[in-house]
Amino acid sequence: MRIFGKALPPNAATLLGTNIVLLVICVPVLLTNHGWSTALDSASLASALRILVRLIAVGLFCQIVFYYHELYNLQVVRNFGEQLWRLLSAIGIAMLVLAGVYAMVPALSPGRDALLGLAPALIAVVVITRLVIVSGRRTRVGIIGPEASCDAVLKTIESCPEWNMELVRRYDADDVPSPEMASHLDRVIVCAEARQTPQLIERLTDLKMRGIRVETAARFYEETTGRVQVDEIRPEWFVFSSGFENGRCKRMVKRCFDLFAAGLMLIAAVPWMLLAVVVIIIEGKGPILFCQDRIGLHGKVFRILKFRTMVPAPADATPQWTASNDMRITRVGQLMRTFRIDELPQLLNVLRGEMSLVGPRPEQPYFCELLAENIPFYHQRHTIPPGLTGWAQVRYQYGATIEESKRKLEFDLFYVKHLSIWLDLAILFETLKVVLVGRGAK
Numbered sequence: 515m516r517i518f519g520k521a522l523p524p525n526a527a528t529l530l531g532t533n534i535v536l537l538v539i540c541v542p543v544l545l546t547n548h549g550w551s552t553a554l555d556s557a558s559l560a561s562a563l564r565i566l567v568r569l570i571a572v573g574l575f576c577q578i579v580f581y582y583h584e585l586y587n588l589q590v591v592r593n594f595g596e597q598l599w600r601l602l603s604a605i606g607i608a609m610l611v612l613a614g615v616y617a618m619v620p621a622l623s624p625g626r627d628a629l630l631g632l633a634p635a636l637i638a639v640v641v642i643t644r645l646v647i648v649s650g651r652r653t654r655v656g657i658i659g660p661e662a663s664c665d666a667v668l669k670t671i672e673s674c675p676e677w678n679m680e681l682v683r684r685y686d687a688d689d690v691p692s693p694e695m696a697s698h699l700d701r702v703i704v705c706a707e708a709r710q711t712p713q714l715i716e717r718l719t720d721l722k723m724r725g726i727r728v729e730t731a732a733r734f735y736e737e738t739t740g741r742v743q744v745d746e747i748r749p750e751w752f753v754f755s756s757g758f759e760n761g762r763c764k765r766m767v768k769r770c771f772d773l774f775a776a777g778l779m780l781i782a783a784v785p786w787m788l789l790a791v792v793v794i795i796i797e798g799k800g801p802i803l804f805c806q807d808r809i810g811l812h813g814k815v816f817r818i819l820k821f822r823t824m825v826p827a828p829a830d831a832t833p834q835w836t837a838s839n840d841m842r843i844t845r846v847g848q849l850m851r852t853f854r855i856d857e858l859p860q861l862l863n864v865l866r867g868e869m870s871l872v873g874p875r876p877e878q879p880y881f882c883e884l885l886a887e888n889i890p891f892y893h894q895r896h897t898i899p900p901g902l903t904g905w906a907q908v909r910y911q912y913g914a915t916i917e918e919s920k921r922k923l924e925f926d927l928f929y930v931k932h933l934s935i936w937l938d939l940a941i942l943f944e945t946l947k948v949v950l951v952g953r954g955a956k
């Protein structure tokens with residue numbers, strides 16, 4: 515199942531869908547049932563309808579709070595103590611926010627009785643659905659390929675426990691079981707190094723026709739990790755793989771969305787930008803803005819704008835990645851980097867068409883040349899405009915080595931392949947959570 519272009523583990527998708535149905539539809543309807551049954555005239559029906567709409571709005575708000583508290587992250591859900599703490603915290607925050615809103619605007623409240631019934635309903639739904647859904651049977655997996663490739667797939671299975679999979683057996687290309695012998699399997703993963711013999715293709719066809727899911731390791735990595743495994747793809751994969759659709763209509767929609775959203779964000783960010791200017795001036799140690807050459811769409815160089823967060827480097831200094839606890843970062847700069855305030859001037863880059871709100875992070879020309887020499891397919895990330903935020907930024911840490919940059923490229927290629935306005939919205943939604951908790955900054 516995909517939500518806004520993101521593949522979700524089956525249990526997580528079921529959990530999310532069940533909670534939406536129960537908390538946004540069923541619980542509001544049940545809590546207003548008395549109002550419907552006792553309504554005698556149109557005024558009473560209208561009152562019951564208003565209460566229902568307000569409870570639906572409360573249910574949607576609670577879903578957002580649960581999401582930001584990682585209550586749909588199955589790795590969190592399977593830890594009872596952490597799940598309980600996050601659940602109580604989420605409900606407490608939701609109730610405090612709602613109490614504040616209703617205190618300021620009493621007309622929005624669905625009523626005391628409805629709210630009193632809502633709290634235990636929230637707890638009951640969240641707890642019961644997680645007990646029932648998360649404890650489901652594991653997906654049984656078979657892997658076909660040489661031992662080294664199978665070990666890589668197994669490592670991914672172990673690093674993605676939210677997909678609830680277990681390895682049943684490894685197979686060579688010559689000993690793939692018949693459908694009768696493989697009835698205990700739910701999924702078969704074929705590594706790129708497996709020998710594609712006619713016998714293997716015939717046996718895999720039989721397995722697929724019997725309802726067993728058969729897929730390549732590249733497809734498996736893409737779905738479970740949200741990234742493209744560079745080592746598992748070939749140049750022709752870009753041509754014959756699904757996705758990578760970046761037609762004129764899609765580009766136009768993305769550009770219109772960038773102009774509209776960036777304009778609104780720039781207006782909303784003015785107070786924070788003025789505050790940043792003041793504190794940078796007070797701290798001194800250099801100019802307010804930091805301008806630097808970056809590589810943009812199709813390798814074109816542009817000047818990126820940021821609030822300065824570091825002590826200015828000498829003009830002839832060799833570029834270097836930012837490290838943890840980098841001594842070049844000022845005290846004010848560290849705070850701005852934590853909450854991404856230093857990135858706000860890049861909204862001007864977006865309005866000028868040099869960047870998009872969502873896309874691969876633009877790199878310096880020096881690092882682009884270095885990484886292109888060491889990482890295959892690196893230049894493919896430049897086939898779309900660079901972004902203020904992106905799939906790699908919300909799913910992975912800051913890349914400060916070639917190996918980390920390779921991992922970020924895998925996320926970037928996933929984004930390029932699945933480019934859509936829905937995925938952009940999901941990334942922006944996730945970015946807000948990253949900013950609020952100050953995660954991933956250096």
